[in-house]
Amino acid sequence: MSVTTSRRTALVTGVAALTLTLGTSLADPAYAGEQPSNSQGSNTEQSGGGNKTGIYAAVRIEYSGSVAPNGGSGNVTSSDVNWSPPPCWYAPYLGAKDFKKEMSAKIKDAASAPGMTGTPGAAIGQTKAHYEDGFGWEDHPGYEDYNVAKDGEGMFWAGVENPNEPDILKRSSCTELPFWVDNGEAPPPRYERAITPEILAALAYQHMELPGTEVTLAPAETTKVNLPTWAWLDKTDFHEVRATASINVPGFALTATTTAKPVSLKLEPGTPDAETYPASGECGFDDDGSIGEPYAKGKADQMPPCGITYLRSSGDGTFNLQATITWDIAWTGSGGAGGDLPDGTFENAQAVTVQEIQAVNR
Known part of the structure; x- marks a missing residue:
């Protein structure tokens, strides 16, 4: 195994260790606040963060029009059995300062958890180095001090689970480390699941409510x-x-x-x-x-x-x-x-x- 590949493996292992320790992904589906009732023209919101503090609001998707209430799935069945809405995607997550606050706390908690020694401990240390010391690999650049010097000029993006996807393996398959994207710039092409209008359209499809068909x-x-x-x-x-x-x-x-x-x-x-x-x-x-x-x-x-x-x-x-x-x-x-x-x-x-x-x- 090459040095580059081993570093990447270590980083992925580090994220896995963080996930297992915290019982959550870095940007899992979250509290969405009060939900209005369903009607034409009403708004239904769905978050992609993880608590009620509002710090995760960056990955919120807002639904409007003829949609199911409370972010639920609508009543449309696709005629193509091979088509399904995206199980997860990458979306804007947090600014640099907020990301530092969240990620550094997760790393600290993971490092102090029982059993986080040996390989898992080393992997967590390398994940920390990725965001604090600029440790990178291949086409994944590292970040000095969580990119705080560029706060306000962009955001960290992270994987967001589709809460309406029943298959947990598919739902949790967006496993890339959070990455930085400058304002006005598109994510690097390697992130094929980065949020796009087409992904949003598929999600709108998933939440759409059609009228009944009683003849x-x-x-x-x-x-x-x-x-x-x-x-x-x-x-x-x-x-x-x-x-x-x-x-x-x-x-x-x-x-x-x-x-x-x-x-x-x-x-x-x-x-x-x-x-x-x-x-x-x-x-x-x-x-x-x-x-x-x-x-x-x-x-x-x-x-x-x-x-x-x-x-x-x-x-x-x-x-x-x-x-x-x-x-x-x-x-x-x-x-x-x-x-x-x-x-x-x-x-x-x-x-x-x-x-x-x-x-x-x-």
């Missing part, structure tokens, strides 16, 4: 075997939905807005003994933003542009009609950035009773 049926709730059931959604029921994620700290600001536009409704009758209209069961939105056509008197024998014919009775129970809206997802962000994200879906179940047509013999 209007005629006949409503109870229909007859072999009788076409009309299904539709009024144009006033669905519209574009927007969610915004932003970060704004001294010398650094980013924002991204994710927009969801409804494009189709898919009906799944809840039984194979049914026919859908159209045959695919997927009804597209009309130019006026509606889906299907409302039933009107005199259309009982017509085939609906969007609907179902059940071929057998539901007996003493009901059929579970699944109505799923597919949403086209796109985003725009700081600096003119933008692009597409995987389509999103949100489904709603409706109980449908199907009865036999009773004939009367005279």
Whole structure:
């Protein structure tokens, strides 16, 4: 092993030792303060720090628009099973003086913890040298006195866990040591997970709340075997939905807005003994933003542009009609950035009773 590689290994070991001793990462998900209720135009904040002192406010992400309350995950399901929101990222953490206060305290506590001798102790010592004495390696520069001489000219960035990521290994995979970034400068390219408008857009996607998808049926709730059931959604029921994620700290600001536009409704009758209209069961939105056509008197024998014919009775129970809206997802962000994200879906179940047509013999 080369000297450079061994030094880097020692530093990583030092961070691991600090983490094990303190029971926390250097910038784990944190207290976010009072959370407003969810509504269009409201703000929901999520921190990336670790206590109630406000010292970690630098890594706070603010969510607004149609988002879940209290920083929770929204109700959108990605149509791409291989896509997922970022489990962690690197973001502005603390200014030099605040970082010195926090990091030096962590190092001191870790060094005095039981068992921090031998290799772990040496690694902690090298981590201390990295921030106090300018000890660096490869393309990772060291810092004299925690870069205090440049306080106000930039910030230390650190890994931030996504609190909504269930996999702890993925959530805690941003393990690079905190690094300095000057105000107005981008992080070095090697930090591929440094916060970007696209990452913010993905987080806005994760927190987005879509409206329900209960369709209007005629006949409503109870229909007859072999009788076409009309299904539709009024144009006033669905519209574009927007969610915004932003970060704004001294010398650094980013924002991204994710927009969801409804494009189709898919009906799944809840039984194979049914026919859908159209045959695919997927009804597209009309130019006026509606889906299907409302039933009107005199259309009982017509085939609906969007609907179902059940071929057998539901007996003493009901059929579970699944109505799923597919949403086209796109985003725009700081600096003119933008692009597409995987389509999103949100489904709603409706109980449908199907009865036999009773004939009367005279």
